[in-house]
Amino acid sequence: MQSNNDFVAWFRSIVPYVNEFRGKTFVVVFDGEIILDKCSAEFFRDLNLLVNLGVKLVVVHGIYPQIRTKIKEANLYLKYIKGQCVTDAAILKLIKETVGQIRIEIEALLSMGLSKPPMANSTICIANGNYITARPIGIVNGVDLMFTGEVRKIDMSAIRDRLDQGEMVLLSPLGYSRIGEVFSLTPENVAIEVATSLKADKLIFLMDTPNIGRKSHGELNKSLNELTLSEARILLSNLENKDFRLSKETKKYLSCAIQACVGGVDRIHLISRLIDGAMLQELFTHKGVGCMISRGSLWTFRSAEIDDVGGILQLIEPLGNEGVLAGRDRKLIEIEIDQFLVLEHDNMIIGCAALNHFLGTNIGELTCLAIHSDYRNKGCGDSLFRHIKMRAKRLGIKKLIVLTTKASHWFTERGFNEISVEDLPKIKQGKYNYKRRSKIFIRNI
Ligand SMILES: CC(C)(COP(=O)(O)OP(=O)(O)OC[C@H]1O[C@@H](n2cnc3c(N)ncnc32)[C@H](O)[C@@H]1OP(=O)(O)O)[C@@H](O)C(=O)NCCC(=O)NCCS
Structure with missing residues (x-):
């Protein structure tokens, strides 16, 4: 070590x-x-x-x-x-x-x-x-x-x-x-x-x-x-x-x-x-x-439950520290746990993603998409994205936005187009972090 x-x-x-x-x-x-x-x-x-x-x-x-x-x-x-x-x-x-x-x-x-x-x-x-x-x-x-x-x-x-x-x-x-x-x-x-x-x-x-x-x-x-x-x-x-x-x-x-x-x-x-x-x-x-x-x-996709907070935190914390994902603490994940989907392999959480619906709009935000580094490039990200789209459709969401610092090509290759801060729903504009300067993408679903 x-x-x-x-x-x-x-x-x-x-x-x-x-x-x-x-x-x-x-x-x-x-x-x-x-x-x-x-x-x-x-x-x-x-x-x-x-x-x-x-x-x-x-x-x-x-x-x-x-x-x-x-x-x-x-x-x-x-x-x-x-x-x-x-x-x-x-x-x-x-x-x-x-x-x-x-x-x-x-x-x-x-x-x-x-x-x-x-x-x-x-x-x-x-x-x-x-x-x-x-x-x-x-x-x-x-x-x-x-x-x-x-x-x-x-x-x-x-x-x-x-x-x-x-x-x-x-x-x-x-x-x-x-x-x-x-x-x-x-x-x-x-x-x-x-x-x-x-x-x-x-x-x-x-x-x-x-x-x-x-x-x-x-x-x-x-x-x-x-x-x-x-x-x-x-x-x-x-x-x-x-x-x-x-x-x-x-x-x-x-x-x-x-x-x-x-x-x-x-x-x-x-x-x-x-x-x-x-x-x-x-x-x-x-x-x-x-x-x-x-x-x-060995693979399971499911909605996250409160007991999953530790597993999700373990997955996203290092990415938050590296600035790849926006930092989220335990409290926030607990509050937002219903928005999360998890991907399990052999009972271990190895992937997660969350869907935030801007109420009163037909727009949703895909956040916190993360796959454990040992499981990347096996289609896990794609599968989670598919599950998020299904959930979004059920909620009546027609457009999905995403903010990313390191995965812009991953999203453009999946049909997302870049937009500016001004194109975001008002509630999201107010929360945009100008220090992170994430790129913003949108696609119809
Ligand atoms: C982005 C991420 C979710 C992709 O998940 P994954 O399961 O590895 O991806 P998939 O297996 O579905 O897709 C693999 C393809 O995407 C490409 N890819 C993987 N990560 C990429 C990235 N950051 N940027 C561009 N392309 C990427 C691979 O090269 C591969 O393409 P290829 O087969 O043409 O070579 C994963 O790399 C990750 O967790 N990254 C850190 C967190 C992050 O950046 N999240 C997005 C912001 S919300």
């Missing part, structure tokens, strides 16, 4: 996310590689940080690299039938040992995180229990998969109790049957079942792939930063004609994301674990660093 101003801007930028995430339920799933990673301590500290910010966190871990090594050392081998492995008694024994070791390592890493800034002196308990009932997958292609199982039921009320106590729930890829047998599960199966049963707000997969949808020459394909459920389905079913490749792992997680979305999870994030702080960057920045799959469209 370069200056105090950067710090203040950064701090303000994350506050809406902190407010948004408090009390929400996230499920984070990762395989065993992350524990072997040299940045693992930072990752586990970030998990603690989320809990400290009020997120109800369920963590699901895998064991793949560790169990692969153990099986090799024991001169055993894993047999796969249609992509699913056969777990015999000898392999199950190794799985149990491995799960035990990994849990201890994770608990140690989570505890270590609590002794250092920013988590020093905080206490977060890690909850563990027989929350998962499993059943055997059974026979596939004539082969018994033995102790390879799938989730049958999750004890949601027990997990909810722990989360409500502020504890982090750590789940392993094991489940127990009603007759006391232990079954090996995949972490994805556990995570999807838990997330859908809890109706989690987010399900986050940490992948080993550098990122979803890199083009063949390695450049990130920005169109894959966000997908709706139907876009994700199309992407998976139509892979041949694309100018980018999806790794095998990405395809696997994309289909997990679809499954979770269908099961009722609102947002699924696929993030590369190879990026330092990837989870925080994905969750606390507009741009993110991964791919987010959502059940429906």
Whole structure:
């Protein structure tokens, strides 16, 4: 961070996310590689940080690299039938040992995180229990998969109790049957079942792939930063004609994301674990660093409400300070809130515009049109302008004026013509700020 101003801007930028995430339920799933990673301590500290910010966190871990090594050392081998492995008694024994070791390592890493800034002196308990009932997958292609199982039921009320106590729930890829047998599960199966049963707000997969949808020459394909459920389905079913490749792992997680979305999870994030702080960057920045799959469209246009004043202020205050927009304080926005329309992306206000009707005339003024800098040049300004025109027409407005210091071409390209102060309605003429010397435009609607 370069200056105090950067710090203040950064701090303000994350506050809406902190407010948004408090009390929400996230499920984070990762395989065993992350524990072997040299940045693992930072990752586990970030998990603690989320809990400290009020997120109800369920963590699901895998064991793949560790169990692969153990099986090799024991001169055993894993047999796969249609992509699913056969777990015999000898392999199950190794799985149990491995799960035990990994849990201890994770608990140690989570505890270590609590002794250092920013988590020093905080206490977060890690909850563990027989929350998962499993059943055997059974026979596939004539082969018994033995102790390879799938989730049958999750004890949601027990997990909810722990989360409500502020504890982090750590789940392993094991489940127990009603007759006391232990079954090996995949972490994805556990995570999807838990997330859908809890109706989690987010399900986050940490992948080993550098990122979803890199083009063949390695450049990130920005169109894959966000997908709706139907876009994700199309992407998976139509892979041949694309100018980018999806790794095998990405395809696997994309289909997990679809499954979770269908099961009722609102947002699924696929993030590369190879990026330092990837989870925080994905969750606390507009741009993110991964791919987010959502059940429906993330975009909403609506009339502003009094609770939106903070979000609007955050958007327009920097533009007011730069002289791009006329300054407006909280009080004024509160008074004029009914004039505002907002554009939301993923529950965050990223655009606004206001319409002021000069009563007794057929003239309206478009004011305070602003789009967050991360979302410019995507047609958001145009869409807000369209919504303002619709509102204006409903009010019987025939002419729209606008005052601007920095966007005159934007308006002339949309049919506005320049006029002078004398052409403004009398009430507006008296308020014209000769210091700002904004240009004035008008167009029929
Ligand atoms: C002006 C503003 C609302 C445009 O929103 P946007 O969502 O980025 O614009 P759109 O995506 O609808 O349109 C993009 C087009 O407008 C152009 N454009 C964007 N800002 C412009 C500006 N200030 N002046 C001229 N043209 C501009 C882009 O170059 C692009 O044109 P192109 O595709 O031909 O290159 C946005 O830049 C903004 O918030 N600016 C700061 C506040 C402001 O000046 N408000 C207007 C006064 S009320």
